[in-house]
Amino acid sequence: MRVAADTPDAPRRRGPYRKSGARRREILDAAFEVFSTAGFRAGSLKDVAGRIGIDASTILHHFGSKEALLRAVLEDKQVRDSGPDLESLEPAEVPHGLLKLAERNDRVPGLISLYAVLSAESTTADHPGAEYFRERAARTRDAFRYGFERMAGENLLAPGVSASYAAESTFALWDGIQVHWLIDPDSVRVTEVLRQHLRLITVVSV
Structure with a gap:
């Protein structure tokens, strides 16, 4: 049976x-x-x-x-979902979306540390994470450029700021400030530095 x-x-x-x-x-x-x-x-x-x-x-x-x-x-x-998703946002919401992502990452400091440590280390010879970080950099740069191009189309960037510059400077500042956070976590606030940057390159209140 x-x-x-x-x-x-x-x-x-x-x-x-x-x-x-x-x-x-x-x-x-x-x-x-x-x-x-x-x-x-x-x-x-x-x-x-x-x-x-x-x-x-x-x-x-x-x-x-x-x-x-x-x-x-x-x-x-949990790592893959930490990247920016700007396609679903209205142009005026792009800066807010970036700050929400930064605030979320602030609540998981290990994630900031993982990217800061491994992305730098991946530039060394024969690093197994090299391809991942090259692809991540290209993906992130494209996402930033797309978001800021949409903002430019709505005249939401500060005078004289191009979408290309906004994308490159935001990506570089964000990655760089994370390294400074690693060095001095008690003094550096990643989200606040990013907020100040976005206030300079856009006309959106953040």
């Missing part, structure tokens, strides 16, 4: 998969913390494993290599 799938006696085959998924999540979170403070080069699998009380071999079982673990961290939803 077959046992119905929803009876207490039915075999439950999803348990190990749920446990495996939970373990991967723990490893990703620990790797996020290690890479965002020590970087990829200095942060070891032993450091990651030690944060959650496992052996480095367990990490290799789930991810295969340290390079694959880094790629998984960078592709993780």
Whole structure:
């Protein structure tokens, strides 16, 4: 006689998969913390494993290599969703959208640290995150340019400010101020510096 799938006696085959998924999540979170403070080069699998009380071999079982673990961290939803989404905003809302993103990132300081540390480190030879950060830079620059071009079409940029300059300067300032925040987190406020910049290059009240 077959046992119905929803009876207490039915075999439950999803348990190990749920446990495996939970373990991967723990490893990703620990790797996020290690890479965002020590970087990829200095942060070891032993450091990651030690944060959650496992052996480095367990990490290799789930991810295969340290390079694959880094790629998984960078592709993780909480990291990928941290970029600007300006297409759905009205032109006058673009500065507000950028500030909301900065404020959200301020609440997750590890995310700022991850990008600041790894983006700089990715410029070194044979870094496994190099392609990711090149693509991220191009994607972010395009998003900024699109948002500011729409603002320019509505005469919302300050006199003499082009959409290209607004995009490049905002991207450069944002990345740069994050490095200064890493150096002196008690004195530097990323969102407030960005707010002052947007007040200078646009005519929108922020």
